[in-house]
Amino acid sequence: MTSEPKTLPTEARFIPKRLEEVRKRALENPEEFFAEIARELEWFKTWDKVLDDSNPPFYRWFVGGLINASYNAVDRHLKRGLRNKAAIIWEGEPGDTRVLTYYQLYREVNRFAAVLENLGLRKGDTIAFYLPMIPELPIFMLAAARLGITFTVVFSGFSAKALAERINDAKAKVLVTADGGFRRGKVIELKKIADEALEMAPSVETVIVVKNVTARGAKIDVPLTEGRDYWLHNLLPAHAKVDPVPVESTHPLFILYTSGTTGKPKGVVHSTGGYLVWVYATMKWVFDVKPDDVMFCTADIGWITGHSYVVFGPLLHGITTVMYEGAPDYPAPDRWWQIVEKYGVTIFYTAPTAIRMLMRYGEEWVKKHDLSTLRILGTVGEPINPEAWKWYYTVVGGERCPIVDTWWQTETGGIMISPAPGIQLVPLKPGSATYPLPGVDADVVCEDGSPCPPGQRGYLVIKRPWPGMLMTLWGDPERYVRTYWQRFSKPEEGKWIYYPADYAMKDEDGYFWILGRADEVIKVAGHRLGTAEIESALVSHPAVAEAAVVGKPDPVKGEVPVAFVVLRQGYTPSEELRHELVEHVRKTLGPIAVPAAIFFVEKLPKTRSGKIMRRVIKAVLLGKTPGDLTTLEDEASLDEIRRALEEFK
Numbered sequence: 001m002t003s004e005p006k007t008l009p010t011e012a013r014f015i016p017k018r019l020e021e022v023r024k025r026a027l028e029n030p031e032e033f034f035a036e037i038a039r040e041l042e043w044f045k046t047w048d049k050v051l052d053d054s055n056p057p058f059y060r061w062f063v064g065g066l067i068n069a070s071y072n073a074v075d076r077h078l079k080r081g082l083r084n085k086a087a088i089i090w091e092g093e094p095g096d097t098r099v100l101t102y103y104q105l106y107r108e109v110n111r112f113a114a115v116l117e118n119l120g121l122r123k124g125d126t127i128a129f130y131l132p133m134i135p136e137l138p139i140f141m142l143a144a145a146r147l148g149i150t151f152t153v154v155f156s157g158f159s160a161k162a163l164a165e166r167i168n169d170a171k172a173k174v175l176v177t178a179d180g181g182f183r184r185g186k187v188i189e190l191k192k193i194a195d196e197a198l199e200m201a202p203s204v205e206t207v208i209v210v211k212n213v214t215a216r217g218a219k220i221d222v223p224l225t226e227g228r229d230y231w232l233h234n235l236l237p238a239h240a241k242v243d244p245v246p247v248e249s250t251h252p253l254f255i256l257y258t259s260g261t262t263g264k265p266k267g268v269v270h271s272t273g274g275y276l277v278w279v280y281a282t283m284k285w286v287f288d289v290k291p292d293d294v295m296f297c298t299a300d301i302g303w304i305t306g307h308s309y310v311v312f313g314p315l316l317h318g319i320t321t322v323m324y325e326g327a328p329d330y331p332a333p334d335r336w337w338q339i340v341e342k343y344g345v346t347i348f349y350t351a352p353t354a355i356r357m358l359m360r361y362g363e364e365w366v367k368k369h370d371l372s373t374l375r376i377l378g379t380v381g382e383p384i385n386p387e388a389w390k391w392y393y394t395v396v397g398g399e400r401c402p403i404v405d406t407w408w409q410t411e412t413g414g415i416m417i418s419p420a421p422g423i424q425l426v427p428l429k430p431g432s433a434t435y436p437l438p439g440v441d442a443d444v445v446c447e448d449g450s451p452c453p454p455g456q457r458g459y460l461v462i463k464r465p466w467p468g469m470l471m472t473l474w475g476d477p478e479r480y481v482r483t484y485w486q487r488f489s490k491p492e493e494g495k496w497i498y499y500p501a502d503y504a505m506k507d508e509d510g511y512f513w514i515l516g517r518a519d520e521v522i523k524v525a526g527h528r529l530g531t532a533e534i535e536s537a538l539v540s541h542p543a544v545a546e547a548a549v550v551g552k553p554d555p556v557k558g559e560v561p562v563a564f565v566v567l568r569q570g571y572t573p574s575e576e577l578r579h580e581l582v583e584h585v586r587k588t589l590g591p592i593a594v595p596a597a598i599f600f601v602e603k604l605p606k607t608r609s610g611k612i613m614r615r616v617i618k619a620v621l622l623g624k625t626p627g628d629l630t631t632l633e634d635e636a637s638l639d640e641i642r643r644a645l646e647e648f649k
């Protein structure tokens with residue numbers, strides 16, 4: 001939801017001296033600055049060069065260095081006296097729990113790594129994980145990383161087709177899934193979805209199946225294909241030691257698919273060294289990590305927030321991470337607060353959409369619990385509206401905890417713009433992510449790339465590389481350059497500027513306000529969806545000739561997708577067909593992509609060159625004036641949209 005930014009009156013103009021000093025040092029001498037942080041991790045061999053910028057925009061960090069993610073997240077802590085400290089506290093939706101100490105995690109990671117090794121997987125291979133929020137997921141991520149196997153986690157809410165597409169793009173040889181997962185008391189039969197995906201994904205030779213729901217009382221059939229599918233427990237050795245493989249800093253740790261402006265998801269590739277250093281540093285700055293912290297980041301590990309702040313961030317720091325399997329309001333709207341109280345959570349990190357949803361249930365649900373251990377509250381994924389911010393600050397945080405509104409993306413690896421209480425807390429303004437973190441050279445520019453004056457909306461840009469940045473898009477380096485670097489870079493002048501495709505504004509105090517996406521991507525309940533992906537799902541149905549999808553503001557979800565559909569000859573609009581299309585999108589992409597409404601129209605507004613004018617559709621949908629219509633081919637198409645909307649009322 002993009003609310004108009006309102007600057008709250010701040011007392012006197014505050015000069016964050018310490019923060020400014022650190023930011024200045026990072027920008028003046030980034031190599032020295034980041035080398036100092038990188039040295040806090042353990043390297044098998046120190047890098048030769050902190051930043052290799054010889055082939056922009058393919059920047060490479062800590063080149064020549066050898067490191068292992070699993071070793072740094074697990075083994076390193078055993079020597080620091082953390083053997084019996086809780087690494088992962090897991091809570092299942094039905095209320096069952098599991099705790100893994102650092103030593104137990106170490107043993108499990110070794111056993112799981114032995115399974116992968118015995119299957120013949122090695123550095124350079126890729127593996128796909130399609131798992132619910134159970135401890136086996138981070139254990140497998142760490143086991144893969146231990147061997148230098150590049151992993152890709154596919155969110156367990158995605159459909160068979162979406163899973164197949166990702167497996168095929170990543171060319172994964174092995175898929176790890178589970179019999180099923182629990183969600184709102186129901187069983188999602190993941191193995192069945194995986195089987196469907198595998199019919200479309202021939203690269204997979206082996207499937208490892210985690211016995212999850214059937215081990216916890218669910219009665220479902222789990223068919224295994226002989227010679228291809230194996231229960232994990234039948235492969236696991238009783239104990240094993242697998243040496244961590246030192247990999248180059250630039251070795252791809254993982255690929256994570258995210259939505260862009262075309263129907264094809266982008267495989268964002270993250271490095272090992274740079275990514276780890278960035279996640280490690282941002283944990284310090286933003287969450288002000290202390291040794292006895294208990295961090296509860298509510299994101300699913302299937303998204304980047306889960307990768308960086310459920311798994312790697314907390315484990316790199318040797319603190320306790322809390323993983324919860326289910327829905328925030330199941331069985332009751334105080335499920336999260338119960339968990340915070342039960343485990344003494346100190347850092348809580350979630351999305352604005354969840355805050356808005358929980359806010360609707362009323363504050364009694366929060367007040368029932370002692371949340372006095374909380375120290376820092378974070379938000380991520382979409383702009384937060386001031387009402388939700390204030391509720392979070394007052395009701396959840398008891399006006400004691402700073403809210404860190406963190407702006408970043410799948411591509412950035414970790415947080416980029418955010419308050420940094422670990423360095424110095426600045427006065428907060430609800431809805432502003434405050435300042436860029438050290439080493440992040442962010443600005444807001446106008447159409448022509450010139451800096452935007454304070455108070456004016458422009459485009460967010462990052463003017464130099466940072467360690468957590470993506471290395472490329474898997475198998476498509478041209479798309480990497482085109483998507484992120486073409487818009488504002490001036491290669492002939494040696495200027496390379498990263499374009500995140502977000503609108504932003506800087507205010508008089510230099511605070512950044514992120515104002516929503518500037519491309520055809522929408523954020524639905526914090527999840528990133530390409531309107532083009534939903535459109536191509538719709539047109540893959542035999543009844544649909546053309547489709548246009550736009551985001552409509554929603555008080556809880558931020559935005560919801562709304563579709564305008566032109567039917568093929570021989571098909572007529574009906575409630576039944578509408579329902580069929582909804583089901584078709586659910587099946588093709590997954591439940592999160594389902595349009596909130598589908599409108600049937602005779603034609604769509606297009607430019608003379610045949611491009612659908614989503615901007616115009618959106619304006620009509622919101623009852624606004626459509627703006628510049630000089631390129632519109634046929635004005636009658638607008639009346640069509642109006643008529644469809646009217647009929648729906």
Ligand code: PRX
Pocket residue numbers: 258304305379380381382383384405406407408409410411433500501502514515516517523526527528
């Ligand atoms: O539009 C911005 C929005 O989420 C996008 C990135 O989405 P994704 O790659 O799925 O990563 C989400 C979690 C890091 C951004 O381009 N976004 C993220 N954080 C914020 C935000 N918008 C406003 N305020 C934020 N704090």
